[in-house]
Amino acid sequence: xxxxxxxxxxxxxxxxxxxxxxxxxxxxxxxxxxxxxxxxxxxxxxxxxxxxxxxxxxxxxxxxxxxxxxxxxxxxxxxxxxxxxxxxxxxxxxxxxxxxxx
Amino acid sequence: xxxxxxxxxxxxxxxxxxxxxxxxxxxxxxxxxxxxxxxxxxxxxxxxxxxxxxxxxxxxxxxxxxxxxxxxxxxxxxxxxxxxxxxxxxxxxxxxxxxxxx
DNA sequence: TGTGTATATGATTATGTGTTCATATATATC
DNA sequence: GATATATATGAACACATAATCATATACACA
Numbered sequence: 727x728x729x730x731x732x733x734x735x736x737x738x739x740x741x742x743x744x745x746x747x748x749x750x751x752x753x754x755x756x757x758x759x760x761x762x763x764x765x766x767x768x769x770x771x772x773x774x775x776x777x778x779x780x781x782x783x784x785x786x787x788x789x790x791x792x793x794x795x796x797x798x799x800x801x802x803x804x805x806x807x808x809x810x811x812x813x814x815x816x817x818x819x820x821x822x823x824x825x826x827x828x
Numbered sequence: 829x830x831x832x833x834x835x836x837x838x839x840x841x842x843x844x845x846x847x848x849x850x851x852x853x854x855x856x857x858x859x860x861x862x863x864x865x866x867x868x869x870x871x872x873x874x875x876x877x878x879x880x881x882x883x884x885x886x887x888x889x890x891x892x893x894x895x896x897x898x899x900x901x902x903x904x905x906x907x908x909x910x911x912x913x914x915x916x917x918x919x920x921x922x923x924x925x926x927x928x929x930x
Numbered sequence: 931t932g933t934g935t936a937t938a939t940g941a942t943t944a945t946g947t948g949t950t951c952a953t954a955t956a957t958a959t960c
Numbered sequence: 961g962a963t964a965t966a967t968a969t970g971a972a973c974a975c976a977t978a979a980t981c982a983t984a985t986a987c988a989c990a
Contacts, residue, residue, distance in 0.1 A: 733877055735862055735924065740855045742927040743920075747858075750849040752978075753842045760837055769937055775835055782979055784938055803936045803987050813926050817919050818845075822837065824915050825844040854948075871967055884949055886968055905957045905966045 749793050750818055754778065755786050759809075759818055762796065766808035851895050852920055856880065857888050861911075861920055864898065868910035 735743075749755060757776050761767060767775065773783045787807055790796045797810040809815050837845075851857060859878050863869060869877065875885045889909055892898045899912040911917050 733863055733866065734859060739924065739927045740858060742930075743858055743923055744853050744855045746923060746927075747849045747852040748977095751846050751853045753846045754978075756842060756845055756849075757836060761835055764835065770935095779980070780937075781939085781981080785978075788938075800987090803934095805937065813923070817923065821845055821848060821915075821919065822841065825841045825848075828844070850947095856948075872965095881950070882967075883951080883969085887948075890968075902957090905964095907967065 745793060746814055749790060749795055750814070750821075752786075754782065755790060756818070756822075758783065758786055758790070759795065759815065760822065762807060762809050763815070763819065766799075766806040768804045768806050770804075772807070847895060848916055851892060851897055852916070852923075854888075856884065857892060858920070858924075860885065860888055860892070861897065861917065862924065864909060864911050865917070865921065868901075868908040870906045870908050872906075874909070 750759075754776075758772055761772060761775060769783050769787065770780060772778070772787075773780045776783075787796060787798075791798070793811075795809070795811050795814055796807050798805050798807045800806075852861075856878075860874055863874060863877060871885050871889065872882060874880070874889075875882045878885075889898060889900075893900070895913075897911070897913045897916055898909050900907050900909045902908075
């Protein structure tokens, strides 16, 4: 009962897993998430730090927000983004460390 | 000395990490790798089991082979594929389990 | 209400990706 | 060598994706 359908996966699981990894498959999104390991950042701070356009950052944050990989809080006109998924971000962190030390 | 450059990643690491996750971001590749958790399979066996064209499977296996996520052995004209990367495949397995039990 | 600043969004464009068909290559057997 | 079977490859196509520009929205404050 723990692992239904050993030889193939149902469509919902497949979609969820592929979407999760797709989020982590783009260099820009990886850089953003890696930056957020440290602390929360505003959209403009991310753009400055990583030398990206504001709209690029905003588009990617929307992507990550939709997948609930980041959350945000508002302070005046500034919006601060931070992490929001233990499992996925552990996976990313481990894989980055694995790559750094390979 | 363990984590150089806290706020941004070097290009090589970024490429390796993004490629790794790209491999896991396609439903067909996930299905193939998930199948190979069980045991080794030939190209045609994979195609039959997952209802995919032989050429589709072959193309995707080449992709996975280039990233050293699968290895193969020949037996006559048949080529059997199996897993070849502990870390990445653990990551995949964990994430599938996480999705299945969410 | 008007101005300034931060962020979000829509359209466009260039590039990347996955599947398919047709065919090539490789091995085994007659 | 000819044939059969298993796998690999190349080209073409449809579709997805990321970055960019221009502009819209949201909020703060005079």
